[in-house]
Structure formats: structure tokens, C-alpha cells
Amino acid sequence: MNRRNFIKITAGVTAAAMTGCTTIPTRTENKRVVVIGGGAGGATAAKYIRKTDQSIEVTLIEQNKHYYTCFLSNEVLGGWRNFDSIKFSYDGLKKYGVKVVHNRATGIDPVNKLVTTQSGTFHYDRLIVSPGIDFKWETIEGYNESVAEKIPHAWNSGFQTALLRKQLEAMKDGGRVIITVPRRPFRCHPGPYGRASVIADYLKQHKPKSKVLILEASEKFAQQKLFIQAWKKLYGYGTDNSIIEWLPFSEGGEVIRVDAKKRTVYTEPFEDQHVGDVLNVIPQQKAGKIAFLGDLVDETGWCPINQKTFESERHKDIHIIGDAAIASPMARAANAANSQAKVCALVIVKALRGEEMVPPFFINACYSILGKEYGISVAAVYHLEDDKIKWIRGAGGISPMDGSPELRKREVLYAHSWFKNLTYDIFG
Template identity: 40%
Template sequence: MSSRRNFIKYILSGIIGFPLLKGIRANYKPKVVVIGGGFGGSTVIKYLEKYIEKLDLILIEKKKNFYTCPFSNYVIGGFRDINQNKFSYHNMIKRGVNVVFDNVKYIDSENKKIQLNNIKISYDWLVLSPGIGFKWDSIIGFNKKDSIKYPIAWSGGQDSSMLFKKINSLEDNSKLIIVPPDYPYRCPPAPYERACLIAHFLKKKKRKFKIIILDKKDSFTKKELFLSVWKKLYPNSIEWIPRSKGGIVNEFNSKENYVVLKSGQKVFGDFFNLIPDQKASDLIFSSRLSSQEWCQINPVTFALKNHSNIHVIGDSINAWDMPKSAFSAYSQAKVCAENLKNIIFENKIEAPVFLNTCYSLAAENYGFSISSWYRTNSEKNRIVSLGSKSSPTNASNAERAREARESYDWYSSITQELYS
């Protein structure tokens, strides 16, 4: 009898946990910790908030403000202020979510503990949406330190403003070099949209210029659309050199302002935007959660392979046919939240469907898009595309303006839903 009393006392004092929580007790709130308050993480929070009475819900985010990558190319194109892309967590906190601002150093998955700068936090279930990391060895001569002087502008924030300042200070007849990453990477059309919006700005400023895109790839998303708008809006100003025509860049020489192609040829420039190849967030590797470059997950629950009670969504995962985008992260997060809730409360697991719409602007009021639908295959071990629809290459200016407006509608609806 006394050992039973002690057992109850230990549970109430939190000394004994219920790691698997099968048959949850009425007075115990399972602790769900979400790491990363970007698109994926904030969506999981939003959809689990409905159960806040039954769950102990915590968000850990290292930055006080979230600057979105979507619309950061508009800042680089000179027609959007960076502060319009800035969101705080105040409203989330007001809604009752426990937000911890700290940097997660690593996750001790065996003991279900999260190491922050100074403290440890335990969890019953963990959801990770920490974004991407860079492969710093993908371009010789370009490492993390160099990216301060030559901003990559691939994580939102002040980098985009810095890149804009550089573009704004370019002289007439400047040569700009953009080096997109190899697949898979965050936001596949973004390097090509960036080329358009830089061209848009320089053209408006009546500068003569040439943008050269040196690509490791032979194709890219919405290629036909981009090629046709380059011809129409910026004739002879944007040149795309694919892999098969020698576009692979091996090296960067920042002292003498040139890149070296695989052939050994040097290409000199007045402006460089080098975007390294990518992998899952550094947190995944510091925590030894994946032996591969991208997290392998269950596409129905987003549970991480070989790690029970950890779920991963967004850019850090291999999502098969789904691209790495905010729209995808949002769509995956809704499924993850729903099925995580079903696991915790022992309800039926739902079969998921996913959606991604990706808008690109080629000028301030000139947009186009591609939408795709996805579900899991019959073995339920991968996400497969059900089809897609993209804007026509011969659309009128009015249709392009409508699509540009739609992109603003999408952006304001997702950011309002998550951060207001």
C-alpha cells in the first residue's frame, strides 16, 4: 500500500513520467514541444492550440521576430520594405501558447530532453520544423564567413536588405552573377524570380546590366514561363547557362571578383549571389537524428524514422514529390498536427492530402504560379503528386496582374492566420 502511495506521489511530483502515455490519465497533460516558429512550426502550434486544455504546448524559437522568405525577393527588387515581412510571436503568446525564446543546441532523443543554451526541457512528443542548413563545401572559396560580405539571402531578414543595397549601388553596365543551388533546395523558383526582380529594379532605374545565371541544373521549375518572360520583359538582359552548357561553378575568388567554371573558365562579375547546396537544419545533425541529408519520415504522421515521439515537417524532410516551400510546410504541418493529436488521444489516423501553390513575380504586378496536389501512395510510404496546373505562357498582362494580386492574398492570409 505504501509503495502504491509513493508511486502516486512521484507521478504528481513529476519524478516518474509516462513516456508512451498509452491510456492517458485524466489529470495528465501530455507535453508537446515544437521547435521552430517559422511556417511549419507555427502552423502545428495553431492547429494544436484547439487542444490547449488537454496538452502542455510549448514553442521554442531562437529569434524574437520571424522574417519570412516569401516576399523577400520583393525587398531585393526594391518595392517592399523588409519590415512588412516581419512577424512577432506576441499574439501567439496572448493566445495562451508558451513561447520560449532560446537556441536549441541539441536534442537528447533517448532521454526526451532538449538542450537549450542554459537549461534542458523535457518532452513527451516533439515536432521539429527548423528549416534548412547549407553545405558549405559546395562552392570552393565561399563559406559561412564569406556570406556576411556576400549575403545569400535565403533565410529572410536583413540579408535581403543588404543584397538590395548592393544592387542599388551598382553602376551602369554591371555584370551580375547568380549561382542557384542543386536540387533539392528551399523554394525551387526563387533564384529565377530573384533574377527577374533585380532586372525589374535595374530597368526601372534605367541602368544597363547583364544578369548571368550559372546553373548546376539543366532544368528548373516553371522554366518555360521564366524563359518567356525574360524574353518579353528583359530581352538580352538575363542569360541562363545550364549544366549541359558549362554552367557548373566550382570556385569563387572574392579578392579578384570571379567564379571558376568546371571547365576552368573564369567569369568576372560586379555582383555575386551564390546560393550553396542545402541539407536539413544543423540541429538535425547536432542531435544525430538523421544519417542522411534530409530527414526520412512517415508521410502519414511525419514521425521521424527510427525515433519514436519525434515528428519532422517542412524544409528539413525528404517529402518526395513535394517541393520545399512555405505552402508545403503549412500543408504538412496541418496533417502532422491532426495525426499527432490522433496518436496522443488514441484516435483513428487520417489519410492525408496535401497542396502546394507557388507564386513567382517577374515584375511588381506581373505574376504566375503552379499548383500541385499530393497524397500518399498505396503502400503509404511516400508522398506522390496527383497532378499540377501552371499559368499559361501566353497569358495577358491583366492575368499576370491578377496572379500577382493572388500572391499578396495568399501571403496575407497565411501570415495573419499564423501570427495574428
């Protein structure tokens, strides 16, 4: 599928979501939707419900005053992008009439349809939960929430991203950065390799004797051929002078222990140890904590949903979107969360009106910027088949291996434009 068709389908999804605007029956008056989590999924859902039907009261419960995107946060780590450029406020949502409450949701009562927060309770007719991820701290000995304040994961953005950047800046020339990649599934599968690339670029420019070591808990990774091709071109990968080294599980890549004082990680299966000057330890992941408190997760640690409605398989009238939901084959990505949110918003408006849902499409696009003029991407379009999300064969696509330097350069521009459009769609 070419880019023009992809954009047409993308526009179609939004248009389908907006068909709800044409008639606004009074039946939905006094109906209350509460959204937990004002990230890529939750903020979009809150905005689109109000855009579609202004008679529905929408309350967004978000623990932070500002949202820092993970997407394109790797550029901040490379020093290519200003930290403030990934910071967004919730003022844009207020103009749609979304009531924004800055507080942490601490519980969900599915029987009485209540959300509790640190300072009060909120009644809902429908609840959307989009809390993102939490970490399985117990899978790495010696690593926990307080150690992460010194050894960042930077897999949630904000403080963590700023901390990792500061450590990279403070590192001496000749230092070693270690990035540890957990078992799948985790948020944004290409993310660690995009991160290794921008850090390698920063080291090449400013600390040329330094190296990046990636320790991988699996045998292969997303878009591996494209990444390796870029690393060979840009960072000497495969030569004695390579800035990047990558070790898969079979070569001792899975981290099981961290010694923060010694700045050392210990790996399986050979009980190797690696000392780094900057450690970026990314632990295994699961759904955000409130999903556990609300009894929305199954034994996988993620939330099972009806993929047609995003309604929880465990509790009625609660919908889960974004990284916390089991929406495979869709990736855990901001673009996917945004697309699911629009569909979920329309599902809820239609349900509150007693109307039939239209057949939805979903999209996702992920950009990785591997050098200042070197980008790659993967995009996919999905629909429902037998009430399950299915990838549409032949739609979407991945950057070609034989892409020209001009194409790689253009992909960086597309990535920046995608970021502007997506963040406007979420918060603007």
C-alpha cells in the first residue's frame, strides 16, 4: 500500500469516528464516562467522546500535571530534541469540555460503578482504563523503583528520560553505556534499538572512544535487518571499531541481577557480568497498577478484552485501551493506542445512544530515527474479522532494505510530522 492510500484509510477511521457528530440525541444526557490515564490512549478517548457527543460528561483522571511522550524521547537522549518539546499539558482537552482531575486513581468498584482517587470518588456509566505499563521489578534482583531513580529504565518518560540524558552527558569519553532489553512483550518493540542508535550518534560526535552494549533477553529483535544495515553504515557495526555491540540471549544477553553500587549487570545463561558507566535497565512489563487493583488482568499480567468493543472480559462497562490491553496483533504503541481510543470512544457513544457500531479500522505506525538523516518505519492497518482484530494483508508496510539515502532522510521528516500530528490529535 502506498503512503497516499494509507493516509486515506487513516482519515477514514477519523471520519467514521466523527459520523457520530451529525445527530446528538438527548438520551445520553447525564451519562458519565470516566477515563483513567491521560496518555496516548486515555487523552484521545476523552477528547473524542466529547467531540462526538457533548451531552456526555467526561472526567479524565490523570496523576501528572504534564505528559511527557515516550515516542521521540530517544531524540532527547541523543541531544537532538529539546526536553520541553515532548512535554504536553491538558489545557487543550479542557476546551472540549473534558473535566481533568489531577489525581491518582486508587481503586475501581465495578459493582457500584465507582472510581476512587486519593481525594474523592467518581461515578461512571462507562469507564475507560488506559494506564500504560508497570514493571515486573521482581524479575531483576537488585533492581526496584528506588534503584531506578539512579539507574533509569526511561521506559516511562519525564524524569526518567531527563535522568538518562544527564548521565550520558556526564559520562567520560571512553565510557560504556549498557542497555538491557527484557523478554517480550514490552512497550514499543523497536524502541531499544532506536535508543541505542541515537546514543551511538551522540557518542560518535562527542565521546568517540565510547561504546554502547545491548544485552538482549531474546534471540532476535524487531526490524533487525534494517537496524543492522543502518548500524553498519553509521556506526561501524560488525567491525572492531563498532560503537554498538549486541548480545542475544544465547550469548549471555538476559539480565537477572543488577549491582547499582558496582554499576554491574549479571546475565544468564553463562553468569557473565558487565560493568557500565551508564546503565539503562529496562525490566519486563505488565499492565499499569490500577488494572491490577481493578481486577482487570489475567495470568499474563495484561487485560483481556472483547476486541470489538474493548470492554473488559472480566467486568462489564469497563473498557481497556492502549498498552495495558491485549489487543494483539496490534503493537503496544502510541499510534495504536490513539487509534483504539477513537474506536472505543465511538463504541461507547453508540452504546449509550442504543445505536449499532460501524465496522472500525485501526492503524499503527512506528518510526525509528537511527541517525540525523536516517529513519525507518513500519505501518499497519487492521480491521475486525469474526470480532477479532486482524492485520489487513497488503496494507501498511515496512521501509525497504534497498531504500535510497534520500528515502531514509525523508523518513526522518515523516517521523517529525507524524509526531506533530499525533500529539495534536491527542492533546490539541
